[in-house]
Amino acid sequence: MSNSETYVQRWRHMLFVGLVAVFALVVLGRAFVLQVQQKSFLQQQGAARQQRTIPVAATRGRILDRNMTPLAVSTPISSVWVDPRKLRHTPERYGELAEALGQTPQRVEDVISRAPENRGFVYMARHVDPSIAKNVAALKLDGVNLQREYGRYYPTGEVASHVLGSTDIDGKGIEGLEALWDESLKGAPGERRVIRDLKGRAFSEIEYINKESDGNDLVLSLDRRIQYVAYRELKRAVETHSAKSGSVVVMNTRTGEVLALANQPAFNPNASSGPQIGNRRNRAVTDPVEPGSTIKPFTVAAGLELGVINPESVIETSPGSFQIGPLRVRDFRDYGDLTPEGILKKSSNVGVTKVSLLSDPADTWAVLDRLGFGNDTGSLFPGENYGVLRHGSAWRKVEQATIAYGYGLSVTPLQLARAYSALANDGVMPDVTFLSRKDKNYAGERVLDAQVARAVRRMLESVVEPGGTGERARVAGYRVAGKTGTSWKHTAKGYREDKYYAFFAGMAPASNPELVVVVMIDEPSGEKYYGGEVAAPAFSAIMAGALRVLGLTMDAIELPQRTAALDSEKAE
Amino acid sequence: MMTHRFAVVLAWWLVVLATAIAVVYTRHQSRELFSELRGFEKKIDELDVDWSQLQLEYGTWSMDARVDDIARRDLKMYAPDFHDVRIIHR
Numbered sequence: 001m002s003n004s005e006t007y008v009q010r011w012r013h014m015l016f017v018g019l020v021a022v023f024a025l026v027v028l029g030r031a032f033v034l035q036v037q038q039k040s041f042l043q044q045q046g047a048a049r050q051q052r053t054i055p056v057a058a059t060r061g062r063i064l065d066r067n068m069t070p071l072a073v074s075t076p077i078s079s080v081w082v083d084p085r086k087l088r089h090t091p092e093r094y095g096e097l098a099e100a101l102g103q104t105p106q107r108v109e110d111v112i113s114r115a116p117e118n119r120g121f122v123y124m125a126r127h128v129d130p131s132i133a134k135n136v137a138a139l140k141l142d143g144v145n146l147q148r149e150y151g152r153y154y155p156t157g158e159v160a161s162h163v164l165g166s167t168d169i170d171g172k173g174i175e176g177l178e179a180l181w182d183e184s185l186k187g188a189p190g191e192r193r194v195i196r197d198l199k200g201r202a203f204s205e206i207e208y209i210n211k212e213s214d215g216n217d218l219v220l221s222l223d224r225r226i227q228y229v230a231y232r233e234l235k236r237a238v239e240t241h242s243a244k245s246g247s248v249v250v251m252n253t254r255t256g257e258v259l260a261l262a263n264q265p266a267f268n269p270n271a272s273s274g275p276q277i278g279n280r281r282n283r284a285v286t287d288p289v290e291p292g293s294t295i296k297p298f299t300v301a302a303g304l305e306l307g308v309i310n311p312e313s314v315i316e317t318s319p320g321s322f323q324i325g326p327l328r329v330r331d332f333r334d335y336g337d338l339t340p341e342g343i344l345k346k347s348s349n350v351g352v353t354k355v356s357l358l359s360d361p362a363d364t365w366a367v368l369d370r371l372g373f374g375n376d377t378g379s380l381f382p383g384e385n386y387g388v389l390r391h392g393s394a395w396r397k398v399e400q401a402t403i404a405y406g407y408g409l410s411v412t413p414l415q416l417a418r419a420y421s422a423l424a425n426d427g428v429m430p431d432v433t434f435l436s437r438k439d440k441n442y443a444g445e446r447v448l449d450a451q452v453a454r455a456v457r458r459m460l461e462s463v464v465e466p467g468g469t470g471e472r473a474r475v476a477g478y479r480v481a482g483k484t485g486t487s488w489k490h491t492a493k494g495y496r497e498d499k500y501y502a503f504f505a506g507m508a509p510a511s512n513p514e515l516v517v518v519v520m521i522d523e524p525s526g527e528k529y530y531g532g533e534v535a536a537p538a539f540s541a542i543m544a545g546a547l548r549v550l551g552l553t554m555d556a557i558e559l560p561q562r563t564a565a566l567d568s569e570k571a572e
Numbered sequence: 573m574m575t576h577r578f579a580v581v582l583a584w585w586l587v588v589l590a591t592a593i594a595v596v597y598t599r600h601q602s603r604e605l606f607s608e609l610r611g612f613e614k615k616i617d618e619l620d621v622d623w624s625q626l627q628l629e630y631g632t633w634s635m636d637a638r639v640d641d642i643a644r645r646d647l648k649m650y651a652p653d654f655h656d657v658r659i660i661h662r
Binding site for chain 1: 617620621625628630654657659
């Protein structure tokens, strides 16, 4: 009995110890697996259940004009997104949500029912008014969330629309300078780690993974005040003459900075795109046209540069027309004998053709090529067109003649403004830029002899004098030099004698030009269509406005000599 | 001998305890500071919002077209004719 008892007792004892040992081993083994073998996996899973990284949007940089006035600003704005999986539980509240959003309950229902079964994120409304966002937040509806985004606003509206371009709804630059400088403007979004509660709401942020860096501001060469004058006067000219479109470029002659650039028709960048697609093109940069008579100063400059004429040369233009092969070059009337100045003043096709025929086409081409025709302006503008200027070796006699007065080549208004800068700046031509130049000592490249540039400039002053074609381009108080142009439009049916481009390209103050302005009006359909009648008045108004804004010294008035008497008067 | 060894172990144990507490404390402090930082950042954010809104407002009120309109229509201003201008020579 006692023997068997002790036997049972010992057996029990051993069984108990054995079981405990097995349990201990199992627990230890499990602990080993969890703590050592699967440690990192489990930690990850744990973190994934309560921690989360959320992206933080960076603010897009501003676009400023040269005086730091904002032209494009990003401002925080809310978008409403919903989690249909949650929202489906409370269909009775769709009405409230719709009301807060200012939409029909039908649309809210549509958005939710169209979402796939397991989709947890659907935009309900993007870029809503702050007041709407507030109302939506006040509903405290489960599954309805606000997301911070940035909206892009252009305080100047359509005034500078073509230069600035636009962004898409996600804030990416898609047109104009917004697209060109997107990398610099957009900045880098950051990430933040947050701890979530059971409902998945972030309630505490623990750390940055990387801090967002905001985009850089972009300082443009534009001057908002001049831009407005250019916009207003161009619009007026296009409307007055029932034209199809128009462009204007205002450029600093030394730095190549574009102070203003406007096109008509324009578009409002604050409204989402719609029926305005064609209006969004920056015609002054993307649409080359045949420049007509505005090219003549360069033909004359080439003649002077190549030494085949001098400012006193006399060219016979009688009887006002001239035959080259199949082409008959005509003047408005018989101008008789003309000096180079007379040729430009009267805009004689015959005279300028004769000048061009004096030199080898390849040499003339080389001068025009240096002046940037058919070449990059350096502006980097998206979609810039370089125009067409065939190599001089390919010119036939007829081409040599027509190019002399602006047919058979095409240029953009921007290229034309740049080439006129060479005349304005004593033969040194700058690269075009839409950014404010930081380098104050910037100088362009010499493309014409200084004497030649000055001589042509003096000749161009005669164009705006009485009897010249460009009288209406005059600006009170300033000397102006410039050239009119009227060219036939080339259409699918050849040249149309009832469709024109009207130009005026010029500079002021002519004694030492600071500004070049090019005005191009496409298809003026009123009674007037000559460059001197349509484009020159717009030029005058824009140039006058720009000169006033910049406060440039008048060079067409007699200033009293500074004398001791005046000085003592001032001292009192 | 025995007491000496015990003292060393005790000392290390105390050091471990102290650093453990220090870790907890700095972690706590770091979170507290981070939350304070976030507070400031939220403030910056709000001010940024205000700033951008003010810029917009400034841009809108000072729109050249608007100023032009008010000057011409309401205030009856006009650009002086060249002949009405006296040029002062300094």
